[in-house]
Amino acid sequence: MNADKPALGKRIKNPDGTFGEYVFENYGTVRRRRNNLGSGVFFILENNPYKTDSEAHKRMKYDPEKKTEGFILTIFSHNRPEWAICDLASVAYSITNTALYDTLGPNTGKYILNLTESPIIICSKEKIKILINLKRENPEELKNLIAIVSIDDLEEGDIELRNLGHENKITVYDMKEVETLGEIHPLPPIEPTPDTVFTITFTSGTTGANPKGVVLKNRNAVAAITFVLCTLASRFNPVNYSFLPLAHIYERLVLQHALVVGTKVGYPQGPSTLTLFDDIKVLKPDNLSLVPRVITKLEGAIKAQTIKNDANPMLKSLYTSAINAKMELQAKKENEHKNPPLLVYDRLLNMLRKKMGLEKVEIITTGSAPISPSTIRFLKASLNIGVAQGYGMSESFAGFMASSRFETESASCGPIGVTCEIKLKDLPEMGYTSKDKGGPRGELLVRGYQIFEGYYKNPEETAKSFDKDGWFHTGDVARINSENRVFIIDRVKNFFKLAQGEYVTPEKIEGMYLSKFPYIAQAYVHGDSTESFLVGIIGLDPVIATQYIKQRFNDTIENKDDIIQFFKSTRNRKILLEDMNQSIVNRLHGFEKLHNIFVDFEPLTVAREVVTPTMKIRRAVARKFFKNEIEKMYAEGSLIKDTKL
Structure with a gap:
């Protein structure tokens, strides 16, 4: 249907190191490359000199009748067109794939490769030596790995990589070579069935243990795409920017849906996330799929140019009036499915959109972690x-419910979609029941076509996750209002008891501070049964922290290190904490408020392993990582003990 339409594109690198326009391959070309790659993968595995008689290698045989279980292909790269071609080849040839990503670390990468017995990895060139060395250091665990395919072209100077591979019983090819071999030795695609396993996506989890492999079949993928088709309005000749990591299921769904509807998909310049705005100014996508940590940075950047632009008071006043008027109109129920017009202000806001390269963007979607309703309201108004x-x-192949674009409350995840059903389970120990005022509350349970059937080689975790009626227990606490919209409000078991006996749920508290005090971008709340108050690890928003210091302390500090040093002062931290607590006054009980804080820029990072790649806090890991800071805060005591809470 879309053979001649542009499909997958990347920017061409200029001789001076800059990047030019996007260049696309059409759908017909992508289809041909898909078939060549699929055929070539079977050829280099079946004819591999390091193939053994192991059970894993017996599964490498091309089997159009699918009488035997197949092998698992691993992808390890940043987002690029070839990632999508690997995904398409996997579907077309009924090959199960999985993905590695940098933040997993070598130990987890070794664990996944050993568990899946993957014989082949398709990766970017800079990963090859790392992977070969991983096998050299773990020859028994990775004995089944016998082929690595470089997405980037290998040149004459790369003979050392090939030799290093042979020394460790791995053949090294580049993707162009594999596609050529597939073109010479073509094989018909092996059409998948609904029960064919499409992918195993490994969730990093919040406990710090080995990740669990979520087994997702083609039926799950088709159901997920169906949900998106039924939920989001289709556009003519849509344009997507593939920004979120394709190793995660959210972007995989975005990709598969995009290919179904004939989308032009553009990719980043490279692995860095810092090229987002540079790329979209050239690509001009009509939608963006983002996550809260990116959106809050976008919010901070917009505020610095508009309502907090102290350097230009007139512009600040104009934007403040425009954004406030827009937010007021969007809060009216009759405008829930469309953007209410305000002609004079629209012109001003559209100029801001164009400046940021967002002039054609009609919708931003967000998921994977909680986001402040105030952030959503501000973005809708400021960007129009x-x-x-x-x-x-991961267990549901990404989203199965979504809010409308201009929902008045800006806090819900919308109603349930067409592919699943949900119900709530009472949690009396946490104070959540079906009889609660404001709508039933409890643990969110889900079942349906989008929901996976089990974790890979992990029957124990699978059994723990489902009840006898087939309901999957998400671990999230939800509220359902009178219009059947779902609000995620807490996590099951994410609560602890303070010394005086009160139960505290940290995620609720973190979300409240983040939504009401715009100068912070991260918050980790900690409590202990031997202590009577809460402490917190706070991440300042680097874009607007200087503005806060100027307004609150009448001081000018630009250097980030100096800002952190500034808040090492007990007096300054106390003032910051008092302002934070004032922002959530009457919204939390006294015992739910922070009494002491440690301040830094982005203390919660994936590299420290205190959060997952989707920015969920790994509380047990975070508690150990920040042990010294926590002990110092409790030793120092409450900064606000004399303040009325």
Whole structure:
């Protein structure tokens, strides 16, 4: 249907190191490359000199009748067109794939490769030596790995890589070579069935243990795409920017849906996330799929140019009036599915959109972690666009419900979609029941076509996750209002008891501070049964922290290190904490408020392993990582003990 339409594109690198326009391959070309790659993969595995008689290698045989279980192909790269071609080849030839990503670390990468017995990895060139060395250091665990395919072209100077591979019983090819071999030795695609396993996506989890492999079949993928087709309005000749990591299920769904509807998909310049705005100014996408940590940075950047632009008071006043007027109109129920016009202000806001390269963006979707409703309201108003919040997990092949673009409350994940059903389970120990005022509350349970059937080689975790009626227990606490919209409000078991006996749920508290005090971008709340108050690890927003210091302390500090040093002062931290607590006054009980804080820029990072790649806090790991800071805060005591809470 879309053979001649542009499909997958990347920017061409200029001789001076800059990047030019996007260049696309059409759908017909992508289809041909898909078949060549699929055929070539079977050829280099079946004819591999390091093939053994192991059970894993017996599964490498091309089997159009699918009488035997197949092998698992691993992808390890940043987002690029070839990632999508690997995904398409996997579907077309009924090959199960999985993905590695940098933040997993070598130990987890070794664990996944050993568990899946993957014989082949398709990766970017800079990963090859790392992977070969991983096998050299773990020859028994990775004995089944016998082929690595470089997405980037290998040149004469790369003979050392090939030799290093042979020394460790791995053949090294580049993708162009494999596609050529597939063109010479073509094989017909092996059409998948609904029960064919499409992918195994490994969730990093919040406990710090080995990741669990979520087994997702083609039926799950088709159901997920069906949900998106039924939920988001289709556009003519859509344009996507593939920004979120394709190793995660959210972007995989975005990709598969995009290919179904004939989308032109553009990719980043490279692995860095810092090229987002540079790329979209050239690509001009009509929608963006983002996550809260990216959206809050976008919010901070917009505020610095508009309502907090102290360097230009006139512009600040104009934007403040325009954004406030827009937010007021969007809060009216009759405008829930469209953007209410304000002609004079629209012109001003559209100029801001164009400046940021967002002039064609109609909708931003967000998921994977909670986001402040105030952030959604601000983005909708300031950028004059729709923002939809979805809910899903790896276990559901990403989203299965989503809000409307201009929902008045800006806090829900919308109603349940067409592919699943949900119900709530009472949690009396946490104070959540079906009889609660404001709508039933409890643990969110889900079942349906999008929901996986089990974890890879992990029957124990599978059994723990489902009840006898087939309901998957998400671990999230939800509220359902009178219009059947779902609000995620807490996590099951994410609560602890303070010394005086009160139960505290940290995620609720973190979300409240983040939504009401715009100068912070991260918050980790900690409590202990031997202590009577809460402490917190706070991440300042680097874009607007200087503005806060100027307004609150009448001081000018630009250097980040100096800002952190500034808040090492007990007096300054106390003032910051008092302002934070004032922002959530009457919204939390006294015992739920922070009494002491440690301040830094982005203390919660994936590299420290205190959060997952989707920015969920790994509380047990975070507690150990920040042990010294926590002990110092409790030793120092409450900064606000004399303040009325």
